[in-house]
Amino acid sequence: MxxxxxxxxxxxxxxxxPLAALVGNWKAAWIVAAAASWWAFGVSIALVRRVLAEGTISYEIGGWAAPYGIEYRIDLVSAFVAMIVATIGAVAIIYARTSVRAEVSEDRGALFYSAFILCFTGLLGISVTGDVFNIFVFLEVSSLSAYxxxxxGQDRRALTAAYQYLIMGSVGATFIVIGIGLMxxxxxxxxxxxxxxxxxxxxxxxTIPVAFTFLTVGITLKLALFPLHLWLPNAYTYAPSAVTAFIASTATKVAVYLLLRFFFTVFGAxxxxxxxxxxxxxxxxxxxAIVTMSLVAIYQDNVKRLLAYSSVAQIGYMVLGISFASVLGVTAGILHLFNHALMKGALFMAMGCVMYRVGSVRLERMKGLGKKMPWTMAAFVGGGLSLIGVPFTVGFVSKWYLVQAALERGMWPVAAVVMFGSLLAVIYVWKVVEVAYFQEADPDDDIREAPLGLLIPTWALVIASFYFGIDATTTADIATRAAEVLLGVGP
Amino acid sequence: MIEFVDVALLVLLAITGVTIIRLRNLFAAVMMAGIYSLLSAALFVVMDAVDVAFTEAAVGAGISTVLMLGTLALVGHQEKKPRRPAIVPLFVVLVTGGILVYGTSQMPPFGHADNPIHQHVAPYYLEESEHDIEIPNVVTSVLSSYRGYDTMGETAVVFTAMVGVLLLLARGPLPRRVLLGGEWRTVRPGTTREELRAEAAHALDADGSDGDGSGGTTPGSPGSEDIVGEQGGKHG
Amino acid sequence: MDDLVVLRVGTKILIPFILLFALYVQFHGDYGPGGGFQAGVIFAAAYVLYALVFGIGNALRVMPAKVVYACGAVGVMIFVGTGFVTMGLGGVFLDYNVLAHEPSHGQHYGIIAVELGVLVTVFGVMVAIFYAFAGRRRLDP
Amino acid sequence: MTPGVLIATAMLLPVAGAFALLFWDKKPNVREAVTLITGAATFWHVYQLLPLVRSGLRPRLDLFEVLPGVQLAFEVEPLGMVFALVASFLWPITSLYAIGYMRGHHEENQTRFFFFFAVAIAGALGVAFSANLFTLFAFYEVLTLCTFPLVTHHQTEEAKKAGRIYLGILLTTSIGFQLLAIIWTWVLAGTVDFTDGGILAGTASAGVLSAILVLYVFGVGKAAVMPFHRWLPAAMVAPTPVSALLHAVAVVKAGVFTVLKVAVYVFGIDLLATLSATPWLAWVAATTIILGSLVAMTKDNLKARLAYSTISQLSYIVLGAMLANEWGIIGGGMHIAMHAFGKITLFFAAGAVMVAAHERNISQMHGLGRRMPITFGAFFIGALSIIGLPPAGGSWSKWFLGMGTLEAGQVGLLAVLMVSSLLGLYYLLEVPVKAFFFKPPADAHHAEGIHEAPMPMVIAMVVTATATLGLFLYPDLVFELMAMVIPGGAQ
Known part of the structure; x- marks a missing residue:
């Protein structure tokens, strides 16, 4: 076994x-989906532990030796990314039970959970495989289900957002498959x-440089790296809350993983x-991306959209780390994969709580929520502090490594830009905090705190984002070793 | 001779492609797309990729044409004129095409025995498949066994497509055929509950939300409320 | 379409042959071009042709939507399930060798099983998508 | 108790007290008793560390590794001891004062007030005891964030605006400059531990080190070196006890303390003296001293005047650090204590006038001295100390600072100190002079009912004023501790 x-x-x-689609009613489908997510979560932890102990694991599917059959090849990077996806999936599925019920009609529940597991599976499949075409296949599974x-989403604009994503995503996928074909x-x-x-x-x-170009452009489309990010804000804004929380924390992370995999392992640094x-x-x-997208985020009135633009900026941090092509830089990128997944997951989940009770995440509807939904807004503040990069949060850890990587290269202006990005984060996070805590709520609203089914997963991520900020040695160690694996240095 | 066929097919493909772009009548465009698929299927045959040609003919020219026609039945036949010329997309397409031409210009010549693809991995399939799997069609042994896992993934992709389409298009529970007053009718299960929910949806629609999802989410689907094939029974 | 007798009769004659051809493509896949995917599509094409000519209502009588949807799901489960069976028999995932005493026989069984999975899924999905489109509006004659 | 436990208890007590008083939200008497008891206990624990430090020990507490190589650790050295003693001694006294003030002023949300007040003290102690730059930075930010609710306590538009400035400047400087400097230090030195003699010597060119020094001095926004001083006057919208303890003692002293600590333990005086940025920064501080005093003269609002006076006085300490000689450091360190006692007395008096006479502006205080002799007497003593006149403690620190300027050969800076004292003579003594010797305005019919502020406030004032006098007579303790800071000892 x-x-x-x-x-x-x-x-x-x-x-x-498919079982979730077969069972038909949403409750049973949820149980199936939860089983899938938690199973994968457990296995991913086991895999990380095993890779840490024994090194890279290879599994030859079908019993065919490596270049002839398809190989699953799990090194520390794969295992770590799979763990991120599985962790977020396991938390998001708990969250989905309450949130999805409120936002998606019941008769679509079973199919919804089926699509959720497919998306989850696709992302996991990408992270553990050792075969480029297999990457493409699972990329399709995850992308189609994500669309x-x-x-x-409840808003009609969700359809156009999904359509936009579909077009951009398909172009990206085509580019990727062209790149694979040329290779x-x-x-x-x-x-x-x-x-x-x-x-x-x-x-x-x-042919090879061209293949490289196609792959890079294709992946950066999936990654939503500026200026190919246009699909992301709408998609994150109008998707159902649970979907936003899940996809924002995983899909772009897996795309970053692909970038790492192709740049460092396939083509070599x-x-x-x-x-x-x-x-x-x-x-x-x-x-x-860091500067402009943070600036754009400041001017958003819809908090989910604000967070979406912040995500594009944060993707900038990850790519920045990679672009140093040094152990420290890649460590920073990998760490931020994990750290950003935790904090953005928490923030989007907090917004899902607001959506659940208020029915909107526009700023003007969030007045006085600090009093009416204290736990939700406290979670938002917690996630926001991490986004800013305050000590004892995961955001600080990422920034610590990123700035270090920049200074190591002697690029202090780059370090300054990273810091400047944090300051812009202060502004957009505080904008929400001020509305929630300093403006009086409409006394007629009978808004209550979100149910525990939403709060517990949200807080699980908030607490995790503090825990891994206070004791970052484990994650930093894994990330450093993963970076060393990618760059082919060290043990 | 083969070269002539190649060139002819490619020219025809190009003409068809441009025609599809120029056509404003979607019905005609769908037909042309079918032709395009057939032509590419022919091209695949010329390239000795019979399995691919087969698939292309069945899917591209067959099923997807039907599905596109199904879509046209919902959205009408005429494409709206674009408001402004699509300069940026044209630019992107030209650049992409240019890079592709550039990138493939040094590619090994098609079908040459010394090509890397004929030197590595593929020879193993050709030589060992007979002994490993004992079936003559190497394509099948690659697809189903050597790279069976990819095929499994593709099956999952197909299934995902269904889940996606059903999520988007299927309204409410699945339709069912029932015998009503001696006549076969297609109804949804639990119609009474559905009616109740339709009222709720109506109230919600005032807020601009989609209610229970039974409202026409696709623009331009007037009168889509009525139930599938009410009179279908006549022919039964 | 009551009056389109030629069409109706023609369809009735064609459909069995199309189905037969689909089966041929499925089982002859080992020897010539074809396999589960193509067979599934052809199967679906036959069915769609029937639905187009005789109305969705009748098509639903032949195969209710629920069954079609289930096909899409079950096919994937057959494929993945084959992998689990090989694991249960002591091999790795999708290692068909363990399915029979003779590895090559195992390969045959395995390929038949997964191709069946592909066929079922592709057929189910194609028809399901057609139903979904058709279901948006009356396509009956 | 072992020293480590003492340190931990000293910092945890205020936090525990803070949560304890949440329980007695509805019982003000119990709540305030809790505050006072915790305050006294905290001081007692800090005080017990004193003999250890005086005997030359450095009590240490290592908690855990936050990042590989970076620990959350505490170490009590003499400079930190001075700061911790001052902060923890003044906390119970200010609490006593706050009880009278908050009740007398009928403030709302008193529980929240006392809660964050206590947490802020824990943050200040964390800064004082920090053993490395990371720990210091973390608690520095804790202090920033938990004083934010205190600044915006009244939740008015004005408070909101002030809060924005407060948070904006403090976070901008700390994240933008200070953190950058810390990470740069880490990259260069490979450690962020405070070490006798500094860690940066010989790690980089003088130009780079100068740049880092500039980042530190401006990055410590709490030291209020111009042009990053605007937050301090803005913070004056807070209730007076907050201004008294936090914005005259804990927060601002955390800032100058950081500057001193960086000067002594990160750069080391020897290195500091060689850097080209040091004299330049000394002149920035000198400019702040003069400008702060000049602006203070123009303010009629008493709290605003005191705020600008604080800005001016803080730069004395920065100046002391930038003199980069033993007298400068000793004078700067002593000024932390001297200014704390003097300024808190002034704020206590200002608050007493507000509660008793509802007057904020100096021009309205004519003749009040006769009605509130203790208050204005205390103000007078505090003012003497700030100006640097005997018999108040401030004269000692100014004396040593003056010696430092001479040793550094900067006669110009000595002149700045003199001029500033003269200005202080004017803007501070104006208040008691007007209160005692001017006739009340004719329309001051309200003056009839005015008498001294509530008893707890008066007691607090008397204690701090007495302490100010006491520090003139017995400055030995502070001097002795500061002398221990200097490598090889002074004299």
Whole structure:
């Protein structure tokens, strides 16, 4: 059993997804979905522990040896990303039980949970596989289901948002598959380890740089890196709360993982950053994303949209870390994957609580919520502090590493931009806090605190975002080792 | 001769593609898309990729045409004129095309035996499949066994597509055929409850929300409230 | 379409052949082009043709929507389930060798099983999508 | 109790007290008894650390690693001891005062007030005891965030605006500059521990180190060096006890304390003296001293005048640090204590006038001295100390600062100190002079009913005024502790 864990993390949910659609009623479907999520959560923890203890795990599906069959290859990066996805999924599914019931009609419940598990499975599949085409297949599973999930938002604009995402996402997927095809034409293989071995020999052929370009553009579309982020704000704003919380914390993270995987493992840091001069493109884009998107966030009236723009800015932080192409920088990027998942998950969940009681997350409807929904707003403040990067929160840890990476390279202006981004975060977080705490609520509203079914998962993430901010040694250690694996240094 | 067929098919493909873009009548565009699929299927045959050609013909020219026609039945036949010329998309397409041409210009010549794809992995399939799996069609052995896991993923993609379409389009519980007064009728289960909910949805619609999701979420679906195939029984 | 006798009769004649062809494509996949995916599509095409000519109502009598949806789900479960069976028999996921004493026989069984899964899913999904579109508006003659 | 436990208890007591008084929300007497008892107990614990420190020990408490290599750790060294003693001694006294003030002023949300007040003290003690820059920064931010509800206590539009400025400046400087400097220090030195003689010597060029020093001095917004001083007058919208303890003692002293600590334990005096930025920063401080005094003269609102006086006086300490010699450090350290006692007395008196006579403006205080002799007597003593005249404690610190300027060969700076004292003579003594010797205005019919403020306030005032006098007679303790800060000892 335990030797099958690498594949079980994906196939058990994949078996349960159609089951959720079959059972028909939403309660049973939820139980199936919860089982899938918690199963994957448990397995992901086990995998991380095993990878830490034993090193990279390989699992040859179908019993065919590596380049001929499909290999699951789980190194520390894969395991860590899978753990992020599984953790958020496990929390989000608890949250969904109450939230989805309020936002999605009951007769769609079963299909909704089926799509939820599919999205979850797809993301897990991407993170653990060692085969580039398999990445594409699972990318499709997760993307298609994500489009449908986003379209389930109450607001009619959810449909257009999902459509926009569908178009942009499909372009991204097409680019990715073109890139994979071009690589295949030059090497004859789809296995990541095998590709990494064979690519350097043909790297001078025009095809490979072009393949690299297509992959980069395709992934950055999925990643919503500025300026390819246009689909993200609408999608996050109009999707059902549980979906936003889940997708915001996982989908872009997995795209960052792909970026890491392709840049560092498949093509190798030398090709990506010396031959292709990738940092010259990524770093400016990341910096612009951090500043402009934070500025745009300040001017939003819809808090979910505000957080969505903040997400685009935060993606900038992750990409910035990667663009240093140093152990510290990549560590910062990987750490921020995890840290941002926790805090954004918490923040979007808090907004879901507001949605549940107030029916809107527009600023003017949030007056006085600090008194009426104290726990919800306290969770928002907790997540917000992390976004700002106050000590003892996960956001601080990310920033600590990111600034360190910049200073290590002697790029103090970059470090200054990172800090400036934090300050902009102060403004947009405080904007919400002020409305919630300093404006009087409409006395006629009988808004109450959100139910425990929403508060418990929200607070689980808030507490986690403080816990891993106070004791960051575990995550920082994993991230550092993962970065060393990617860059091929260290043990 | 083969070259001639190649060129002819490619030219036809290009003409069809441009025609699809130019056409404002969607019905005609759908037909042209079907033709496009058939042409590409033919191209795949020429390239000896019979399995792919088969799929393309069945899916591209067959089912997807029907589905697109189904869509047209809902949204009408005429495409709205775009408000402004699509300069940016054109630019993106040209750049992408340019890069592709550039990138493929040094690619190994098509079908050459020395190509990397014929040197690595693929020879194993060709040589060992007969012994490993003992079926003559190597494509099938690759799809179902060597890379069976990918096929499983693709099956999941297909299933995901269904879940997505049903989430978006299916209204309420699944329709059912019942015998009413000697006549077959298609009704939803629990119609009375449905009526109640329709009222609630109506109230909610005033707030601009979608209510229970039974309201027409797709723009331009007038009168979609009535139940599937009410008179279908006549032919039974 | 009551008066389109030619169409109706023609369809009635065609459908069995299309179905037969689908089965051929499914089971001949080992030897020639084809397999579960194509077969599923052809199966679905036959069914859709029936629905177009004889009305959705009759199509629903043949195969209620629920059954079609279930097909889409069950096919995936057959495929994934095959993987679980191979794991249960001591192999890795989707290692068909363990399905029979002779590895190559195992491969055959495995391929038949997963192709069946693909067929069922593709058929179910195609028809389900058609139902969903058709269900938006009356497509009956 | 072992020293470690003492440190932990000293910091946890205020927090525990804060939560305890939440229980007695409805019983003001019990609640305030809790506050007083906790205050006294906290001081007692801090005081018990004193003999250890005087004997040359450095009690230490290592909690855990937050980031690899960065610990949450506390160490009591003499400078921290001075700050901790001052803060913890003044807390119970201010609490006593606050009880009278809050009741006399009929303030709302008193429980919240006392809660955050106590947490702020814990934050200040955390800053005082911190063993490394990370711990210091963390508690520095805790202090910022938990004083925010105190500044905006009245929840009016004005308070909201003030809160924005308060948080804006303090977070901008701390995240934008200070954190950057800390991470830079970490990158260069590989440690952020406070070490005798500094950690930065020889790690980078003088230019880089100068840049870091500038980042530190301006990054410590709480030290209110111009142009980052605006938050301090803004914070005066808070109830007077907050202004008294936090914005004359705990918060601002945390700022200058940080500057001193960085000067002594991060840079080291020897390194500091060689940097080109040091004299430059000394002149920035000198400018702040003069400008602060000049602005103070123009303010008619007593609290605003005291606020600008504080800005001016804080820069004495920054100046002391930037003199980069033993007398400067000793004078600066002593001024932490001297200014604290003097300024808190002044604020106590200002608050007493507000409660008893409802007067905020100096021009309205003519003749009040005869009705409130104790209040204005205390004010007089406090003013003497701030100006630096005997028989008040402030004369000692000014004396040593003057010696420091001479040793640094900066006669110009000595002149600045003199001029500032002269200005102080005017703007501070104006108040008691007008109160005692001017005739009440003819229309002051309200003057009839005015008498001294409630008893708890008067007691508090008398205690601090007496202490101010006492510090003139017995400055040995503070001097001795500060001398221990200097490597090799002074004299």
């Amino acid at each position: 335990s030797q099958h864990l690498p594949v079980l993390i994906v196939v058990v949910p994949l078996l349960l997804a 449908a999930l986003i379209a389930m 295949y034409s030059m090497t004859g293989t789809l296995n990541i380890a095998d590709l990494a071995e064979r690519l350097p020999a043909v790297a001078d052929n025009r 030398e090709f990506s950053f010396e031959q292709m001069q990738l940092d010259k493109v990524l770093m400016p884009l990341a910096l612009v």
